[in-house]
Amino acid sequence: MTDGLIDLAAKVRAIPDFPKEGVLFRDIMPLLQDPAALREAVDRIVEYGTGRHIDVVLGAEARGFILGAAVAYGLGAGFVCARKSGKLPYETVSAEYDLEYGTDKLEIHADAIKPGQNVLIHDDLLATGGTAKAKIELVEKLGGNVAGLAFLIELSALKGRDKLRGYDVFSLIAY
Numbered sequence: 001m002t003d004g005l006i007d008l009a010a011k012v013r014a015i016p017d018f019p020k021e022g023v024l025f026r027d028i029m030p031l032l033q034d035p036a037a038l039r040e041a042v043d044r045i046v047e048y049g050t051g052r053h054i055d056v057v058l059g060a061e062a063r064g065f066i067l068g069a070a071v072a073y074g075l076g077a078g079f080v081c082a083r084k085s086g087k088l089p090y091e092t093v094s095a096e097y098d099l100e101y102g103t104d105k106l107e108i109h110a111d112a113i114k115p116g117q118n119v120l121i122h123d124d125l126l127a128t129g130g131t132a133k134a135k136i137e138l139v140e141k142l143g144g145n146v147a148g149l150a151f152l153i154e155l156s157a158l159k160g161r162d163k164l165r166g167y168d169v170f171s172l173i174a175y
Contacts, residue, residue, distance in 0.1 A: 009173045011037045012153065026153050026175065028124055032066060041172060042067055045122065045150045046074035048170045052147040055117035056080050058135055060106065061087070063124035067152060071122055080112040080119075082135055095137035097130040106134045108142075115143030126151040126171055129163030136167065 011031035018025040031037045049057075049071065056078040059068025065081060072079040085094065085105040092107040113119060119139045126132060132149055139146050146167055154160070154171035161169050 006037050006040045008037060008041055008152075009175075012173065026125065026155075028063065028152060031152075041152060042070045042074060044172055045071045045152075045170075048150050049075050049077075049120045049148065052120065053118050054120045054147055056113060056144075057120045057122055058082055058108070058113070058139060060123045060131060060135060064122055067124065068122040071120070071150070075120070077120070080108055082106045082108050082138060093138060093141050095134035095141070097134040099130075106131065106138065108138050110142070113139055113142040113144040117144045118147040119144045120147055121149045122151070124152045126154040126160045126164075126169070127158045129158075129160030132160065133163050136164070 008031060011034055013027040013030050015025040015027055017023065031041060045067065054075045054077045057068050057072035057075065058080045059065045060082045061084055069079045085107055088107055088109055091110040093110050094105050094107040096103045096105050121132065121135045121139065123132065136146050148168040148170060149164060151171040152173060154174045156174050
């Protein structure tokens with residue numbers, strides 16, 4: 001594991017007014033481009049998951065795939081993709097979540113999680129908590145246990161953690 005010596009927040013680029021005016025986008029690509037920062041981020045999430053007996057890591061499309069698969073490897077676990085509706089070729093289960101204007105849907109393969117498996121849910125960002133709640137619903141529909149939720153970044157002011165009460169939530173960087 002790592003000593004946590006890298007300031008990971010300093011590796012995240014802030015882009016004002018993207019994707020629309022008034023939004024400050026947190027771009028993780030500089031962090032991913034830095035080998036030491038990437039290693040530290042993965043190692044610290046793996047450290048969080050160690051001892052939780054994780055069977056699979058559930059990563060959300062698309063940036064949740066990047067670190068999620070590496071975390072699964074580090075934990076000796078499998079990896080499950082949560083994708084937007086219509087992107088998976090096999091039988092799926094789905095969960096809807098609210099967007100600013102309307103709803104969207106996430107899906108996973110119906111055989112991706114077995115009853116009783118311990119699942120670490122991962123995504124790059126915790127904002128309002130809607131997509132994280134949908135991922136919890138997917139895991140629980142299939143009989144899995146949510147062993148924790150791990151995020152690279154948490155936008156604390158949006159209070160997404162409030163929607164996840166009763167679940168263990170970890171984030172590396174908080175804004």
